[in-house]
Amino acid sequence: MxxxxxxxxxxxxxxxxxxxxxxxxxxxxxxxxxxxxxxxxxxxxxxxxxxxxxxxxxxxxxxxxxxxxxxxxxxxxxxxxxxxxxxxxxxxxxxxxxxxxxxxxxxxxxxxxxxxxxxxxxxxxxxxxxxxxxxxxxxxxxxxxxxxxxxxxxxxxxxxxxxxxxxxxxxxxxxxxxxxxxxxxxxxxxxxxxxxxxxxxxxxxxxxxxxxxxxxxxxxxxxxxNIEIARLFGDPVINLLSVRPERGANGVVVNLSDTPIEMAAGFEATIGTDCVLGLRPEALHFVPEGTPGAIPVEVETETPLNEKTVTLALTARKREIMVSRPAGSPGPSRGRAYLLVDAGQALLFDRESGARIAPSTHNGLQEDVA
The missing domain is CATH 3.40.50.300 (P-loop containing nucleotide triphosphate hydrolases)
Incomplete structure (x- = not known):
């Protein structure tokens, strides 16, 4: 039926x-x-x-x-x-x-x-x-x-x-x-x-x-x-950070803690525009100092939540970032640490409308977001 x-x-x-x-x-x-x-x-x-x-x-x-x-x-x-x-x-x-x-x-x-x-x-x-x-x-x-x-x-x-x-x-x-x-x-x-x-x-x-x-x-x-839907799904909620994409050596980058983060392909049209970067807490991973592309953060606190551990960290500009990792996996509880962003999971939203910006494909078309 x-x-x-x-x-x-x-x-x-x-x-x-x-x-x-x-x-x-x-x-x-x-x-x-x-x-x-x-x-x-x-x-x-x-x-x-x-x-x-x-x-x-x-x-x-x-x-x-x-x-x-x-x-x-x-x-x-x-x-x-x-x-x-x-x-x-x-x-x-x-x-x-x-x-x-x-x-x-x-x-x-x-x-x-x-x-x-x-x-x-x-x-x-x-x-x-x-x-x-x-x-x-x-x-x-x-x-x-x-x-x-x-x-x-x-x-x-x-x-x-x-x-x-x-x-x-x-x-x-x-x-x-x-x-x-x-x-x-x-x-x-x-x-x-x-x-x-x-x-x-x-x-x-x-x-x-x-x-x-x-x-x-x-x-x-x-x-x-859009941002509204992104906030409704996920615990802890998605990280949303104001950014302005720039042209980097290998494509489009955004800056966090004064460190360029390479975005996936297809975001060239966003260069120089005001955007919101969306990062799911599980798309961030603690890595050793010196890891290429890692951003420095200051870990404020961590909270064990049964199957996962949630960490609150601050960027160099004191912006809060939530990080989620499986329970029992290693990670810092306080002090200086370094995060690597999974670029494939990074989202960009238009700052004015809140709509997600779909990356363009090789033929210039955008993916379907409906």
Whole structure:
């Protein structure tokens, strides 16, 4: 089942929420809607589900225009943040409700409910009413109900929001497998960038009434469309430093700590212009003094964070740089040190617009940043 949105517009009174949103989702694909609160992610889901109607634009499901089609006739499974559980039913009956509506046998219902409840770690509360469940259990019950129905299209509105960190991590591993087994077409909303990158075949980053960028997790992380998106992905956040590229002996260079850093090929058009250099903390590496191209820094402090160690350093102009390295790997904790920049991962942004500057190829064309 495919989903296609064409120039969707939605407002509430004078507040524009969505302005000209278009996207498509292929059969069996999981598309993650990612963005800050208020970006319109939940509104977009409700439009697809038919709970609300757009002011303009078209919604197509498997080649059929949904204009005038009632929510119950769209064949879409939903799990929204408000749970929408039947208060008089226990968790088992809530999860089984779509199967009951289809008149499935009791054995099929029991097997299906037990399987999904065990996956979501709620098998011990199946005979509890919603009022006896925690918010996290209610949310997982609503998710279980949507999964048990095995719909061709599944809309999930931040379904792990109230789940504890351990279970959330487990679900990032288990949910993709379950969704693949069901071959469902999924639109998944989250504000957690790690969740977005773990679950999505593609990610649509939303802000300012629309979609700023759609791409694979790798595209979004390594080639963000602008500074705003670059900041949203990564922990610690990307280093952003004002620079003015110059012509060096072997191509374009930028200066850090009075040391020229060679950029990858294709940035000749930026020479002499005001830019912002973007460096992911893992694109910086501590090296011995005297290493060609290494920049001197002053290490202020380091913080162990389980699988990695994060170091705060200062350049010669007292600009802060965050450096990330695998836990247990050698690195200075204080004092003078030297960093080598992975030029292949260095990004340049236009200082005025914030847009990423794509390097030109050998034929003068720029790479696609959409």
């Amino acid at each position: 495919t989903i296609s949105l064409k120039n969707i517009e939605k407002s509430f009174k004078t507040d524009t929420v969505l302005d000209g949103v278009s996207l498509s989702v292929d059969t069996g694909e999981t598309l993650v809607l990612f963005g800050p609160s208020g970006a319109g992610k939940t509104v977009l889901l409700r439009l697809i589900a038919g709970v609300i109607e757009p002011e303009a634009g078209e919604i197509w499901v498997n080649g059929v225009n949904m204009d005038g089609v009632e929510p119950e006739d769209r064949g879409i499974g939903m799990a929204f943040q408000n749970f929408a559980l039947f208060p008089h039913m226990d968790a088992f009956a809530n999860i089984a409700s779509p199967l009951t509506a289809r008149r499935q046998s009791k054995s099929v219902m029991r097997q299906t409910v037990d399987q999904v409840a065990k996956l979501l770690k709620i098998d011990h509360v199946l005979h509890h009413k919603p009022k006896e469940l925690s918010n996290g259990q209610k949310q997982r019950t609503a998710l279980a109900r949507a999964l048990a129905a095995q719909p061709s299209i599944l809309l999930l509105d931040d379904p792990l929001r109230n789940v504890d960190a351990k279970l959330r991590f487990e679900m990032r591993l288990e949910l993709p497998r379950l969704l693949k087994d069901q071959n469902a077409t999924v639109i998944y909303v989250t504000q957690d960038y790690k969740e977005a990158m773990a679950l999505g075949h593609r990610i649509a980053v939303m802000s300012n009434h629309g979609i700023q960028q759609i791409g694979t997790p790798e595209d979004i992380y390594l080639r963000p469309a």
